[in-house]
Amino acid sequence: MQIRCQQCHRPFSINRDAILAILEAMEAEKQTHHNADCPHCGKNNHVSRKELERWAPAKAQPQEPQAT
Numbered sequence: 001m002q003i004r005c006q007q008c009h010r011p012f013s014i015n016r017d018a019i020l021a022i023l024e025a026m027e028a029e030k031q032t033h034h035n036a037d038c039p040h041c042g043k044n045n046h047v048s049r050k051e052l053e054r055w056a057p058a059k060a061q062p063q064e065p066q067a068t
């Protein structure tokens, strides 16, 4: 996923495997956001769990288009 650093405004990415690991850790800690370190300036960037889950669904999501 692409993240734009809130500090230096440069983009960086987190790969899917890393996101899955992060989500697992967040689940264990019951966290709602993750601090992603910017590789450019080293600053923490808040990334919401929702955002992470959008990029790397932890479980197979039952995406039924219509349930009527």
Ligand SMILES: [Zn+2]
Residues within 6 Å of the ligand: 005, 006, 007, 008, 009, 010, 038, 039, 040, 041, 042, 043
């Ligand atoms: Zn930065």
